[in-house]
Amino acid sequence: MWYTETSSTNDRAAAMADRGAREGTVVAANAQSAGRGRHGRSWASPPGAGLYVSVVLRPADRTVPLLTIAAGVAVAEGVQAATGLATDVKWPNDVYAHGRKVAGVLAEASSSNANRSIQHVVVGAGINIMPAAYPPEIVNRATSLEVELGRAVDRGLLLVEYLCALASRYEDLQNGRGDAVIGAWRARAASMLGRRVQWDAPGATGDGVALDIDETGALIVRTATGPIRVTAGEVRWV
Ligand code: BTN
Numbered sequence: 001m002w003y004t005e006t007s008s009t010n011d012r013a014a015a016m017a018d019r020g021a022r023e024g025t026v027v028a029a030n031a032q033s034a035g036r037g038r039h040g041r042s043w044a045s046p047p048g049a050g051l052y053v054s055v056v057l058r059p060a061d062r063t064v065p066l067l068t069i070a071a072g073v074a075v076a077e078g079v080q081a082a083t084g085l086a087t088d089v090k091w092p093n094d095v096y097a098h099g100r101k102v103a104g105v106l107a108e109a110s111s112s113n114a115n116r117s118i119q120h121v122v123v124g125a126g127i128n129i130m131p132a133a134y135p136p137e138i139v140n141r142a143t144s145l146e147v148e149l150g151r152a153v154d155r156g157l158l159l160v161e162y163l164c165a166l167a168s169r170y171e172d173l174q175n176g177r178g179d180a181v182i183g184a185w186r187a188r189a190a191s192m193l194g195r196r197v198q199w200d201a202p203g204a205t206g207d208g209v210a211l212d213i214d215e216t217g218a219l220i221v222r223t224a225t226g227p228i229r230v231t232a233g234e235v236r237w238v
Pocket of ligand 1: 005031033034037038039041043051052053104121124125126
């Protein structure tokens with residue numbers, strides 16, 4: 001489904017999934033009036049400045065923990081296949097180019113009231129194509145593909161390559177190949193692993209050295225009191 005403008009492609013996709021939309025249903029828009037980011041933030045989505053796309057998935061329970069990691073990998077792989085630009089991932093699924101954020105993923109699960117099993121997960125990705133995609137106050141922390149590349153980006157190709165990469169990484173997870181997804185994430189996480197980080201999670205903050213992710217996608221951080229698993233919240237380089 002393609003919209004010239006919608007509130008949020010994640011909201012549209014979730015509503016369609018609630019009404020029974022098939023796995024693999026794609027909702028994309030040229031602009032969003034209420035684009036949402038992680039941690040309750042908004043995601044600026046002016047017309048034509050970014051790729052705003054959400055996919056309905058109906059994963060097996062064992063697939064769910066690594067899904068958000070796989071989606072970040074898929075964005076990085078899609079960007080590289082479509083443009084040649086190599087990007088880094090930052091836990092859990094932000095995508096960076098030369099130290100500035102170029103894309104983010106918001107994965108939202110819906111579970112049944114009866115047995116708490118996952119009904120569907122909407123994986124939404126926002127990729128900055130032009131500088132207009134981000135507000136001026138984050139200009140030092142954000143970038144766009146066209147700024148990094150110095151040329152125009154074929155957004156149709158970007159959409160197709162991202163969807164192909166997401167399908168492939170999702171198939172890895174559904175078929176028990178989580179190690180391949182973790183390996184691909186690690187290969188793009190060199191700018192983060194081994195670095196000093198601070199994290200804010202609900203009810204906890206701390207700092208230490210980011211070591212790796214485990215088989216559930218949790219970030220392992222070496223702290224003064226030993227290694228801990230960060231499973232939620234936000235991580236910053238310090
Ligand atoms: C982040 O905070 O880094 C995640 C941003 C995710 C933005 C995308 S744009 C398409 C989809 N629809 C939304 O409302 N959000 C996601």
